[in-house]
Amino acid sequence: MNAPLAVKVTMPPQRLLSACAVAYASVGNVGVGFDILGHCVAGASDQVEVHRIDTPTVRIAAIKGCVEVLPMDAAQNTAGAALMALRKALGLQHGFELTLHKGIALGSGMGGSAASCVAALVAANALLERPLSRESLYGFALEGEAVASGGRHGDNVGPMLLGGLVLATRDRLLRIPVPPTWHCALVHPHVVLETRKARAALAGDYALSEFVAQSANLALVLAGCWQNDAELVREGLKDVLVEPRRAPLVPNFARVKQAAMDHNALGASISGGGPSVFGWFEHHADAEAAAHAMRSAFNEVGLDSDTLVAPVEGPAAQLIPCIEGERQA
Amino acid sequence: MNAPLAVKVTMPPQRLLSACAVAYASVGNVGVGFDILGHCVAGASDQVEVHRIDTPTVRIAAIKGCVEVLPMDAAQNTAGAALMALRKALGLQHGFELTLHKGIALGSGMGGSAASCVAALVAANALLERPLSRESLYGFALEGEAVASGGRHGDNVGPMLLGGLVLATRDRLLRIPVPPTWHCALVHPHVVLETRKARAALAGDYALSEFVAQSANLALVLAGCWQNDAELVREGLKDVLVEPRRAPLVPNFARVKQAAMDHNALGASISGGGPSVFGWFEHHADAEAAAHAMRSAFNEVGLDSDTLVAPVEGPAAQLIPCIEGERQA
Incomplete structure (x- = not known):
């Protein structure tokens, strides 16, 4: 030819x-x-x-x-x-x-x-x-x-x-590898929390022991991502430093988080400065079910919300x- | 047969x-x-x-x-x-x-x-x-x-x-992978620093910004190890949290550390609670040369010291x- x-x-x-x-x-x-x-x-x-x-x-x-x-x-x-x-x-x-x-x-x-x-x-x-x-x-x-x-x-x-x-x-x-099947559920309640207010909640001093615990958790999450080991992430995805200080700013936070954990979340916490709450999941179906449950938990305090479910590797x-x-x- | x-x-x-x-x-x-x-x-x-x-x-x-x-x-x-x-x-x-x-x-x-x-x-x-x-x-x-x-x-x-x-x-x-060619130089000056005294130097409060900087550095070092990327370690191996508080307890620390950095250390800091100082190196020869220079720096303040050079993967x-x-x- x-x-x-x-x-x-x-x-x-x-x-x-x-x-x-x-x-x-x-x-x-x-x-x-x-x-x-x-x-x-x-x-x-x-x-x-x-x-x-x-x-x-x-x-x-x-x-x-x-x-x-x-x-x-x-x-x-x-x-x-x-x-x-x-x-x-x-x-x-x-x-x-x-x-x-x-x-x-x-x-x-x-x-x-x-x-x-x-x-x-x-x-x-x-x-x-x-x-x-x-x-x-x-x-x-x-x-x-x-x-x-x-x-x-x-x-x-x-x-x-x-x-x-x-x-x-x-x-x-630096991009951190994440298994493509891992999903995030992100639920945004219809209430505004200004970034500056969320930052103000973090004012004050911190103990070294808080940092040791948090950095161990960070290292476990990174290790879990690199090694494709969900159990490491499950062990580490716990914010012991910032979440306790900001949780009072997110309406019904404890129950919204629990809704995620009840659906096999690897972990759940506040997204950015809040009030949105996210969870990580190994499987798409769990993330979908969790998103509904998290939305219902915001509903308990009269808040409507939007939900997103998508791969962590967005x-x-x-x-x-x-x-x-x-x-x- | x-x-x-x-x-x-x-x-x-x-x-x-x-x-x-x-x-x-x-x-x-x-x-x-x-x-x-x-x-x-x-x-x-x-x-x-x-x-x-x-x-x-x-x-x-x-x-x-x-x-x-x-x-x-x-x-x-x-x-x-x-x-x-x-x-x-x-x-x-x-x-x-x-x-x-x-x-x-x-x-x-x-x-x-x-x-x-x-x-x-x-x-x-x-x-x-x-x-x-x-x-x-x-x-x-x-x-x-x-x-x-x-x-x-x-x-x-x-x-x-x-x-x-x-x-x-x-x-x-959890074992973190490290390239087998990376070496550590560890220099022990003949002076005792009790663990409890080294811990006492860390008393007091910490700022959140210190944690952010240190956890970013930790993440870079871990990333460098997982990805076999010495430059990530070189960028991250900087203790901005503990070293500034303990450095005064280690005689001539600044010059001992500089001796390591002058020999292409990926980073150098206090080993454990001190007074030993370590450096990480990509190559054995650099670690050997650094160990001698670090020992000389301790000598400047009248301290003899022992040196060890060995793979990080001990x-x-x-x-x-x-x-x-x-x-x-």
């Missing part, structure tokens, strides 16, 4: 002028990795549309979706602040205009502010002449996250950038077709 | 009446795993000879070697207390008589008390009708360790029981021929 004729068509260089990206909800802390461990959960997401503009600035055109009370001042907005940091670091001449489509409720403990920040970065990155690696976007994501929470912690933005379960230290991201943020179509120069 | 004739000789059941075991020095804490992480280091060891006696008690016949000031009262001695706990838990009718041959200096931060305790347990275990697994000896080893240090921490007895680098939580031991405690020969009934 003859090879088909190769026809080389030289196109003028094209420059993308707009891009859209989606970033998924996340479970921050994962109980035992306060501020350093998190994973994504498919099923809830923020989308951000970024236009390259000639004006050397970052501006927010609109915020749509389930949240409309966010700051329109870019410097006060997680997505805006992240892109401002990106512009400054790269010395970009052009600016960005953002439209945020919020799908993750703020103050839910599901990484809503982080998702806008990461989606904006991934979209803006696609508009650069030399796009950066996901790891290289991390520092800018931390800048954005700091606007929302007051701290540079990567346990939400880290997993959103890389996907799956991620160790997010001050300087680096998806990374990604580019998506813009709703109004991409425009090219 | 014909198979050789199989001659089955039925021997009367024999009962071992004495056994000897050796347990090697260890690096407790390994910088980032306070009270939960440790590994053995070949080259220094305690040996214990255990005789089964009809008297229902545990007694210490003699303590020989480099330390002779230890309590002869079994209940006050780590090895004696461990065997008392073993007798009680198993409801043994018979007792044990111990002779300790100390090769590890007390108050050195090299697990000297733990080594006697583990060697005694391993030897006594061989005298049982149904010997226990190493993991099952762990609880008794913790009982013994508590006599010496006042706390139930397994970062010395754990690795001595299993060998290699071990995560030792309250309830379980040997577990093991049975050895008794010097005077084993006796059988």
Whole structure:
């Protein structure tokens, strides 16, 4: 057979002028990795549309979706602040205009502010002449996250950038392997718990013995993931440091957690700053059953809630077709 | 060829009446795993000879070697207390008589008390009708360790029981894989630092931010071991929690540590409660050169010291021929 004729068509260089990206909800802390461990959960997401503009600035055109009370001042907005940091670091001449489509409720403990920040970065990155690696976007994501929470912690933005379960230290991201069959149930009661209030509950001093117990638990969870050993995770997935201090902020927490444990959870705790509660499960069916039971437990105190059930190895943020179509120069 | 004739000789059941075991020095804490992480280091060891006696008690016949000031009262001695706990838990009718041959200096931060305790347990275990697994000896080893240090921490007895680098939580031991080429340099200055004094330096309150930094470092070290990635260990092997509080107790610590770092250490810190200092190295030659430089740094303040260079994956405690020969009934 003859090879088909190769026809080389030289196109003028094209420059993308707009891009859209989606970033998924996340479970921050994962109980035992306060501020350093998190994973994504498919099923809830923020989308951000970024236009390259000639004006050397970052501006927010609109915020749509389930949240409309966010700051329109870019410097006060997680997505805006992240892109401002990106512009400054790269010395970009052009600016960005953002439209945020919020799908993750703020103050839910599901990484809503982080998702806008990461989606904006991934979209803006696609508009650069030399796009950066996901790891290289991390520092800018931390800048954005700091606007929302007051701290540079990567346990939400880290997993959103890389996907799956991620160790997010001050300087680096590292993906931790997780068996693909392990599932997370994430239940979001319809009540707002501000990140700053959740952080205030952690003020004060800590005993060294608390840290020894918590770091042993963290090590067991990491070992269980690396070794694909659910029993190690079951032994370690117990937050003895943060959960006792934040549990009073989550309505009916003890019974919601127990509902997860009653359905064979490897462990269950508060997602991020709360009030959402998550559980990890070896099997999808257990996670489904637990999600219903956890929802019922929130119902006991008059709270409706949303439930998500998805693999612990959730998806990374990604580019998506813009709703109004991409425009090219 | 014909198979050789199989001659089955039925021997009367024999009962071992004495056994000897050796347990090697260890690096407790390994910088980032306070009270939960440790590994053995070949080259220094305690040996214990255990005789089964009809008297229902545990007694210490003699303590020989480099330390002779230890309590002869079994209940006050780590090895004696461990065997008392073993007798009680198993409801043994018979007792044990111990002779300790100390090769590890007390108050050195090299697990000297733990080594006697583990060697005694391993030897006594061989005298049982149904010997226990190493993991099952762990609880008794913790009982013994508590006599010496006042706390139930397994970062010395754990690795001595299993060998290699071990995560030792309250309830379980887990071996962490380490590349066999990685070496440890362990330098013991001739000055005593009592475990209880080293613990007193840790009194007081801790900030949550200290825990976040330290647990990120612990996670990096564990990740580096599992993934055979020395750079992750190099990034994480930094004790920001305990070392700053204990460093003033170790003469010339800053320069001893720097000597290790100057020879490509992945990290260096205080071994156990000190005053010994350890470093981890990718290559044997670096560890050898570092050990000399670390020794010189102790010399600067008038202290002589011993050096050990050995693989991080050090040997577990093991049975050895008794010097005077084993006796059988």
